[in-house]
Amino acid sequence: MTMATLKVRESARKTRRRHAKKRSWNLLFVLLGTLILLYPVAATLWNDHRLERIAEEYSKNVQAIKPEETVERYIDDARAYNAELAAQGETPEVLFWVGCAGSFDDRAKRIIKAFAHLLQKAGVRFAVLGTEESCTGDPAKRAGNEFLFQMQAMMNIEVLNSYHVTKIVTTCPHCFNTIKNEYPALGGNYEVMHHTQLLKTLIDEGRLTVETGTFKGKRITFHDPCYLGRANKVYNAPRELLSKLEVDLVEMKKCKSRAMCCGAGGAQMFKEAEKGDKEINVLRTEQALEVRPDIIATACPFCNTMMTDGVKTKEKETQVKIYDIAELMANENTIL
DSSP: OOHHHHHHHHHHHHHHHHHHHHHHHHHHHHHHHHHHHHHHHHHHHHHHHHHHHHHHHHHHHHHHOOOOHHHHHHHHHHHHHHHHHHHTTOOOSEEEEOHHHHHHOHHHHHHHHHHHHHHHHTTOOEEOOGGGOOOOSHHHHHTTOHHHHHHHHHHHHHHHHHTTOOEEEESOHHHHHHHHHTSGGGTOOOEEEEHHHHHHHHHHTTSOOOOOSSSTTOEEEEOOOTTTTTTTOOOHHHHHHHHHTTOEEOOOSSOGGGOOOOSOTTTGGGSOOOSOSSOHHHHHHHHHHTTOOSEEEESOHHHHHHHHHHHHHTTOTTTOEEEEHHHHHHTHHHHO
């Protein structure tokens, strides 16, 4: 075998190796490209599955809740009040939607009691659904379970329409936003008000007077709930109520349309936070503490919980208090 033949064979072997290597790289690129194309689909399917499990677990937890004796007492009182109105031939002016937080959370119950006290003081004839009221479906919808949301919403709509309800007030911006903006598509058309809006209306009409003294001159900052502020553009009513109390209202840098979430929105209230540098409620609390308030005012039971936890995390609970605007107006030290 000549040297020339050997060189030709060696060259052929090198060429085959190069081609084989090139084919391997081409195959690898094809596989990577396929994986890149399939990743969004797989990620979406996995995320949908995860959110559905979260919603199902939440639904089971809600269904497993048993009302405490205090809640049952409130329900009995509400039924008696509704029966009294019916006996007198009076029609309620408004339906008070209590919400899940107001029904089961001890801290939120104080807000409900304060607002009910103000309604009674103003002579407002209001009714409640009691045990016929169920979750609006907001957490299920935010968690991605549209089917569960529609089931919950349609059950509520059926109950509301059976009582010919036309006007609803609630202390929860989540309930407020859902009933106001998402129930109409399912057949639930009502005039829906947040409690700060109704309180302002009652003051403007002269049906409710505000007593100043307890909080006069107190340095107060207001945290805008997402579903009240950015979602529904309700910024003035809460602040006008605070001005009636003659408090020193100081705004955070991020307020009104630029306000930051407390961390409870989007069903985040019912799950552990994702990994990060800091909890959202702690960051929002730090923004509030920058203006050195005596009180952080809220208008949402979930915001109240998150800001309270944030203040405790910063070890400021003895210096800074968290109150709903209804509590400030009702002077909660005397009625709660």
